Amino acid sequence: MLPRFKAAAVHAAPVFLDRQATTEKAVAIMREAAKAGAELIAFPETYIPAFPVWAALWAPIDNHDLFVRMADQSVLADGPEVARLCAEARALGVTVSIGISERSPVSAGGLWNANLLIGEEGDVLVHHRKLVPTFYEKLVWSSGDGAGLKLAETRLGRVGCLICGENTNPLARFALMAQGEQVHVSSWPPMWPTRRPAGGGNFNNVVANRIRASAHCFEAKVFGIVTAGYMDAAMRACLIERDPDIADVIDRTPRAASFFVDPTGEMMGDVLQDDEGIAYAEIDLNRCVEPKQFHDVVGYYNRFDIFDLSVDRTRLTPATFREDVRATVPAEPHASRLAEISVGEDTFG
Template identity: 30%
Template sequence: MHSPFMVCVVQAAPVYLDLERSVDKALTLIEQAAGDGAKLIAFPELWLPGYPWWVWLNGIEWAHQKGLSQRYLEQALDFEGLQAGRIARAAADHRIQVLMGTAEREGEHLYIAQWLVDETGRTLLRRRKLKPGPLELKVFGEGGAQDLPVVNTALGRVGALACAEHRHPLLKHAMHLQHETLHVAAWPSFALNQAPGMLSADTFLAISRTYAVEGGCYVLAPCAPLPAEVVALVCDTPDKALRLHAGGGHAQIFAPDGEPMCTPLAPTQEGLLFAQVDPQIVTRARNAFDLSGHSSRSDVVRLQGPTDLGKLPLPEGAR
């Protein structure tokens, strides 16, 4: 696709731990985005059925006792189930690509997943977070070597990573080598009260911005505000309430030169952010600096794995 087109990112909360009602809300957002001209909509990390904040606050035993662990498992998305089918049909009905962040259920196991459905309702990408954080590992399993795909779409080459995967230089480089034009950097909510800078919105927005410059691609960074009622649910003591706050929505879209393209919403505000993508801008950025091409020194350093990413072929039509 060589003509400019519109994309959007979600800054909205799901209906916490309620898969069906969250999908209802997702379908409304998909319809709204398509009605406003977007060709792709990107959702935050673990938007379905919400992020399990108790891993940072209470530990797994507390969640077991409260019934939240079982509820989370039951409300995670089964890709063969009814709710996944509703999302795919909505993408086809509204002729829009949907990149959903979800907890994936496979039997009794959970994974942090990202799922791209194209404008015909066809699945183009399903990936799992390679290395959930130390606390997240108490809930979610790890992904594998197959979970770093960049895929051809009608809008260009699309890839995705989740949250702290963007702090891992080798994972990022593996994506850059596959000639992304659109990258979805999915975040949950920046709602934890931690040491300054450690888990701040400014820090992670800077990481998304850097990704755009390094990769010479557009970066869509969806992020969900955390509702006060969710804080009340998982913070049952005053000391826990001091560690988590409502809000934390900081969605943005970055151009290949790193410039933010949207006026931010307030951290507690819900909505969609839109930006126009111009494939020619990607070409210009790659002419100036191209990690997968003329700016590479694969003769000196090369990323190798099950596939030699240093020798990936160019996608069809690329130069």
């Protein structure tokens, strides 16, 4: 029999651009979810320290100060905030998926949109950086790499995660399917403004996220945890104080929803959109088996003699440094070798 467990989708706001306070809020949420019986707890996209929605609202020339704050409050992947989360996951015995704005250790302004899958022993099992920042996110984050296209092997099953628009990328999704994914976490921002109200036709992220989550779960025959951010009154006030004219855009942009999807693509469990909180669902991985009879795209329902996917999981770095090995060669053996050659020349010259 395959595992059965309770999962939690966190539909919560950060303490806006405050990494330490947001980390403590995350710990409190983890404790609440664990107390309710959840063994897998999923947080939204870049929960720490916030999602940079301002990049959609104002021109880059007006946002330099916000980028500086974002960089200052982003976290190192091996920093104290992540250590705090890992310690709490171990204390609670839970698996955690959480989005962070990751700070580069070699660049004061280098950032990635990243997600961490933390195991119940407190280890980071998967560290994924979003492959391509979406639309205006390019003004904040750098492109990631394939090093995080891996599954977390847990007691609960094989857990994978893609961030926001990556769930539109069929090759990224297939890379996780091909490793035997059983639970798929998709993380999202609290809102996704694309037009002013007068322009009409604002992007409906609720419908889009539902389509993408259902498509992946149906194709992979996996369970989906859809976890979206939440804009609270404090975050809204901070943005509107900066520019009161932007209130109409914020208030008329659809708020994202957090929910669950079963292996047939149907929604299940709790749904949260307009209220901050934690959504729950009971997951039974045995329900992933029967649908594989219909379509198994990583099994019999494919043509691997026709299609060939190669994934480079190299972690990219700014430079590769090679030390000068000559500087480490001792002087005496070198001198001895010269004497040996000299003797040989005298003898046979």
